[in-house]
Amino acid sequence: MSLSVKHLLGIKDLTPEDIDLILRTADNFKDVLQRPIKKVPTLRDTTIVNLFYENSTRTRISFELAEKRLSADTINFTASGSSVSKGETLIDTVNNILSMKVDMVVMRHSASGAPHFLAQHINASIVNAGDGINEHPTQALLDAFSIREKLGDLKGKKVALFGDIMHSRVALSNIYLLTKMGAEVIVCGPPTLIPKHIEKLGVKVSYDVRKTLEWCDVANVLRIQLERQNKPLFSTLREYSLYYGINKAMLDSLKKEIIIMHPGPINRGVELNSDVADSKNSIILDQVQNGVAVRMAVLYLLAGKKEE
Numbered sequence: 001m002s003l004s005v006k007h008l009l010g011i012k013d014l015t016p017e018d019i020d021l022i023l024r025t026a027d028n029f030k031d032v033l034q035r036p037i038k039k040v041p042t043l044r045d046t047t048i049v050n051l052f053y054e055n056s057t058r059t060r061i062s063f064e065l066a067e068k069r070l071s072a073d074t075i076n077f078t079a080s081g082s083s084v085s086k087g088e089t090l091i092d093t094v095n096n097i098l099s100m101k102v103d104m105v106v107m108r109h110s111a112s113g114a115p116h117f118l119a120q121h122i123n124a125s126i127v128n129a130g131d132g133i134n135e136h137p138t139q140a141l142l143d144a145f146s147i148r149e150k151l152g153d154l155k156g157k158k159v160a161l162f163g164d165i166m167h168s169r170v171a172l173s174n175i176y177l178l179t180k181m182g183a184e185v186i187v188c189g190p191p192t193l194i195p196k197h198i199e200k201l202g203v204k205v206s207y208d209v210r211k212t213l214e215w216c217d218v219a220n221v222l223r224i225q226l227e228r229q230n231k232p233l234f235s236t237l238r239e240y241s242l243y244y245g246i247n248k249a250m251l252d253s254l255k256k257e258i259i260i261m262h263p264g265p266i267n268r269g270v271e272l273n274s275d276v277a278d279s280k281n282s283i284i285l286d287q288v289q290n291g292v293a294v295r296m297a298v299l300y301l302l303a304g305k306k307e308e
C-alpha cells in the first residue's frame with residue numbers, strides 16, 4: 001500500500017484511500033508512542049528540514065518530535081535570524097539546504113501556494129505544514145484521527161466548524177477531508193467570515209450557533225485570525241464572543257454530549273470560554289498528542305514513495 005502523491009501539499013490532492021492509509025498507519029505509530037521506548041529506526045539515514053517562515057508552537061514541535069521518534073536527522077530553520085532578511089529567495093534558501101543532502105522538507109509559509117510553488121522546483125518530498133489561508137493538511141488528518149478515535153468511522157458523523165471560516169486553512173483542509181470520508185459538515189459563523197459559494201464544497205452554512213450545536217456530534221471551533229484580516233469583519237471581539245462564542249451554559253443545555261475540538265492557539269473568552277476548552281467534552285490536548293502519530297505516518301509513507 002502506498003500514497004498516490006509524492007508530496008503532501010493539501011487534502012484536496014488525496015484520495016479517500018490515501019486518507020484511510022494515513023489514519024491506519026497512524027494507529028500503529030500511536031501504539032509505538034505508548035511503549036516505554038518510543039523510538040523506531042524507520043527513517044534512520046533520512047534528513048528532514050523543518051522550514052518555518054511563520055510562527056508555530058504545536059505543528060513545529062510535533063513534526064520535530066515525529067521525526068526524532070522515527071530516528072530521522074532533523075534541521076530546524078526559522079526565517080527570523082536567517083539570510084531571508086538579506087533578501088535571499090525561497091528557492092535559493094531551499095536549494096542551499098538541499099545541497100547538504102536533505103531528503104524531505106516540512107514547510108509553513110504565510111503565502112498560500114508557497115509549498116506548491118516549491119514542489120515545482122525541487123526533487124525532495126514536501127509536507128505542507130500550513131500555507132496562508134489555503135490548507136493545513138496534517139491538522140485535518142490529526143482532527144480526523146481524533147474524531148475516529150472517539151466516535152469510530154467518520155462516515156455519517158455530523159461535524160460543525162465554527163468561527164473564522166474565511167481565513168482558516170484548518171477549515172478548508174477539514175472540509176476536503178470530512179466530505180471525502182462521508183461525514184456531514186456545517187460551517188457556522190458571522191456572514192462576513194463565511195466565504196461566498198462555500199456550499200459548492202459540499203457543506204451547509206448556518207449563522208445560528210445554538211441550532212448548530214444541537215445538530216452536531218463534533219464542534220471544531222476555529223480561531224479568529226485577526227492577523228489575516230486587513231479590514232474589520234465584525235465590530236468587536238466582545239460582540240463576537242457574545243453572539244458566536246461557545247460557553248458552558250450552551251453545552252449544558254444540549255440534550256446530548258458533543259465533542260469540542262480546537263486546533264489552537266485558543267483565544268480564550270473569544271471563540272471558546274475556558275470552562276468549555278477545559279471541560280470533559282474537550283479533546284483539544286488529545287488532538288495535539290495524536291498529531292505526533294499522524295505526522296510520523298505522513299513522513300513514513302512519503303519516505304516510502306522515494307524508494308518506489
Ligand code: CP
Nearest residue numbers: 056057058059263264
Ligand atoms: N494548530 C496549529 O497549527 O498550531 P500552531 O500554529 O501553533 O502550529
